[in-house]
């Protein structure tokens with residue numbers, strides 16, 4: 001381990017990264033000195049996203065070592081020479097959040113998680129999935145404001161799912177605005193009216209529409225399948241669209257298109273766009289029925 005430059009700034013007593021905990025980046029946590037160049041690592045990580053890379057549960061007495069291991073793993077997925085904690089601020093961004101009860105994906109630390117935070121490395125395209133608790137611990141230590149809020153966002157999501165008329169938190173509203181899930185008009189309306197008890201007859205349905213989008217935006221891919229199965233004309237949600245792309249059911253053009261329009265009502269889409277969405281829904285459902293798409 002001493003020869004591994006990536007962990008040079010960490011404590012020497014760092015526990016070794018267990019092979020089963022590492023992303024299968026070119027294949028070997030046992031031989032970190034032979035990690036491939038960033039481009040190859042990106043391709044490998046994009047290929048498997050950590051799916052089925054883990055088969056053992058982490059033991060409770062390993063938890064204190066978990067955070068140290070996570071630092072090593074995230075640093076390894078970063079560009080060469082990157083050092084903690086600067087690397088999490090400089091290279092990693094939050095792609096999206098998802099809450100699901102599927103056991104399909106695990107945190108980078110190997111724990112089974114339902115609240116997933118998808119991170120992307122801005123420099124080499126690598127991706128990593130972390131649980132909200134692990135990411136919050138890392139963010140607090142490294143002082144990354146964006147990642148610190150994931151717990152608040154998930155809580156707001158849960159709240160609005162159970163109480164459809166409640167307002168989402170400013171943190172969740174920011175999340176939706178930043179990802180253009182709500183447009184500027186929607187986000188502006190929400191900021192002005194979030195705390196108002198009395199809304200006009202025109203404002204009420206508008207807020208209800210925005211809350212409906214908020215209830216679907218972080219839902220897992222299974223929820224998306226359920227909704228599209230019920231009515232093929234409606235939209236899938238981000239989790240399902242991303243899974244469909246990751247599992248090669250739809251291509252990158254389709255991914256971009258669908259992520260742009262999923263929250264839009266059919267009335268604002270062109271005939272061509274509506275038609276394309278139907279084709280994508282059909283492909284997704286067929287792949288799911290044929291077990292070529294796991295959610």
Ligand SMILES: [Zn+2]
Nearest residue numbers: 107109131134
């Ligand atoms: Zn974790």
